[in-house]
Amino acid sequence: MGDTSDGNTSERDRGGRFVNGGKPGPGRPVGARSRLGQAFLEDLADTWRVHGITALRRAAVEDPAGFVRVVAGLLPRQAQVDVDVTHGIDGMAVLTSFREAVALLQADAPQPPAKAKVIDGRRP
Amino acid sequence: MVADPDRHRRIHAAAKELREAPRAGFDDDSALGEAFRAAQGVEEIIALLVASCRAHGRDEVEAVEIVVRAFVPPASREELTDWHDVLAPLGYGKVSLMLRRLAQSAPSRPAMSVLHRIMANRRARAAPGGRAG
Numbered sequence: 001m002g003d004t005s006d007g008n009t010s011e012r013d014r015g016g017r018f019v020n021g022g023k024p025g026p027g028r029p030v031g032a033r034s035r036l037g038q039a040f041l042e043d044l045a046d047t048w049r050v051h052g053i054t055a056l057r058r059a060a061v062e063d064p065a066g067f068v069r070v071v072a073g074l075l076p077r078q079a080q081v082d083v084d085v086t087h088g089i090d091g092m093a094v095l096t097s098f099r100e101a102v103a104l105l106q107a108d109a110p111q112p113p114a115k116a117k118v119i120d121g122r123r124p
Numbered sequence: 125m126v127a128d129p130d131r132h133r134r135i136h137a138a139a140k141e142l143r144e145a146p147r148a149g150f151d152d153d154s155a156l157g158e159a160f161r162a163a164q165g166v167e168e169i170i171a172l173l174v175a176s177c178r179a180h181g182r183d184e185v186e187a188v189e190i191v192v193r194a195f196v197p198p199a200s201r202e203e204l205t206d207w208h209d210v211l212a213p214l215g216y217g218k219v220s221l222m223l224r225r226l227a228q229s230a231p232s233r234p235a236m237s238v239l240h241r242i243m244a245n246r247r248a249r250a251a252p253g254g255r256a257g
Contacts, residue, residue, distance in 0.1 A: 089176055091159020091160065091172055
């Protein structure tokens with residue numbers, strides 16, 4: 001292990017330690033650190049995507065089913081004495097009403113003023 | 125607003141629990157589960173949660189605050205304000221006030237922008253005609 005088989009590596013003693021005044025090694029290849037960082041972040045991104053149930057906000061949009069399990073985790077715990085917790089309301093009706101209400105509000109919202117027509121955009 | 129340390133502690137503990145150990149075994153085939161799956165945004169999920177809480181006499185503000193505080197990454201000020209702006213005119217007064225209160229101390233911009241950038245790069249690479257490498 002202490003031998004340096006390739007010619008351009010640093011000078012070491014029999015124990016593999018660097019020798020004082022010896023030739024320095026080739027060092028870190030250019031870009032190696034950033035590649036490592038990128039790989040780490042990509043791994044992290046993979047983990048984040050796989051375990052998206054903890055990334056609640058994103059999951060709410062991209063993985064509603066996973067999000068539901070998390071959100072609904074609130075309900076059974078408080079409702080162990082109330083078995084009918086998931087049957088007490090018509091969720092789809094609530095959702096439909098909510099969407100209709102949002103659509104109505106958006107329809108009633110004042111329209112932004114139309115942009116003034118630019119006749120000649122050139123500066124003098 | 126009246127400060128209630130016990131309530132505050134309870135909300136933070138529940139949010140932490142929700143964040144770290146989501147409960148399993150939810151009945152996905154239930155009517156409520158179906159509605160949650162059909163929800164297309166956080167506002168709709170909040171509306172369902174509020175409806176469920178109202179139907180069962182629970183504290184809707186507390187339930188929504190737990191969910192919002194459990195978000196990873198945390199909800200940004202802009203998102204909280206957007207949710208507030210949708211829910212307030214619809215009569216979700218208490219929940220809207222809570223969202224506005226949370227917005228005051230929320231991060232001004234969404235976190236994890238690096239990851240978002242990486243995901244966007246990946247999507248660009250994966251797309252037909254996307255750049256290589």
